[in-house]
Amino acid sequence: MKCIAIDDEPLALELLRKYIQAFPALELVKTFDDAVEGSEYLKAYPVDLLFVDINMPHLTGLNLVAGLENRPMIIFTTAYKKFAHEGFELQALDYLLKPITMERFERSVKKAVEQFEYRNTQPEKVPESIIVRSEYKMVKIELADIAYIEAMVDYIKIHLAGQVHPVLTLMTLKGMLEMLPPGRFSRIHRSYVIPNAGVKSILNKKVTLSSGKQLPVSESYLDFIEKWKNNVS
Incomplete structure (x- = not known):
């Protein structure tokens, strides 16, 4: 699965990069510390999975996802529990609360892999x-x-x-x-x-x-x- 990570905190972004690279099922295409740049990239280059922080300056992760026409699977990352409801309203696959442990990250990746395989094994519906x-x-x-x-x-x-x-x-x-x-x-x-x-x-x-x-x-x-x-x- 092609994925990108967006987080304005360098340490959090580096941790995501390290975690993602530990899973052969994931291909980290790019990382962004600026939400606006990440949003523009996604509009031009769709991916399968997006890891995105919620609380960022200029453009929140919630607004970024809401503005995407073709949404990938979404895994929100944040230090604040209060955003969980808004995240799931956007049909997020998962919601990771910082600091993120490898064990919790692995469970999230498992969900993404299962969803990806399900989407790609369903026969295309032929119109009648x-x-x-x-x-x-x-x-x-x-x-x-x-x-x-x-x-x-x-x-x-x-x-x-x-x-x-x-x-x-x-x-x-x-x-x-x-x-x-x-x-x-x-x-x-x-x-x-x-x-x-x-x-x-x-x-x-x-x-x-x-x-x-x-x-x-x-x-x-x-x-x-x-x-x-x-x-x-």
Whole structure:
């Protein structure tokens, strides 16, 4: 885990450096004795774990963390118990009261390692729906209902199974593909995107969908036919 430490007390910062370097799971990227400099660094270079003192001049550790858009795991360090409540309100992983012992620091690192491993072993949730703007409204589209998507100059038509009228939205096919989960939909023509699972058959560069609708596969997207054959064989 990449981490940084921020503390305006040189001795406290040196102790944190010594403790952190004792754990192979931690990689100390930088230390700061100035909270403002540390805050600017974090905005440009995100890390996994932040050790930060609470009571610092110019910018408190609480305000520093509250101002971060992408927060790493937070372990607050302070000589004052009174800040514990505010620290946990910011969803801090732990709160170390100075003087910090190695034993207490080790328990805190164990929490961080467990949290880090949990975050990195959870499968990414695949969306089952998307939201598009159509006729001045926000419309929810279930991915399983998409029969095919058709380009119409500056607009696209989202044809849905069981519905006569498609959903019309101001968007390009390229933009729509970026919204769709990879591997479930394919572009087969400059004008068409289809759900891979909805293909019933392919003959003479024409795709027949489950609905019976036939769509052409253009020369630029002939590789789709080979990919489809390999996936179903």
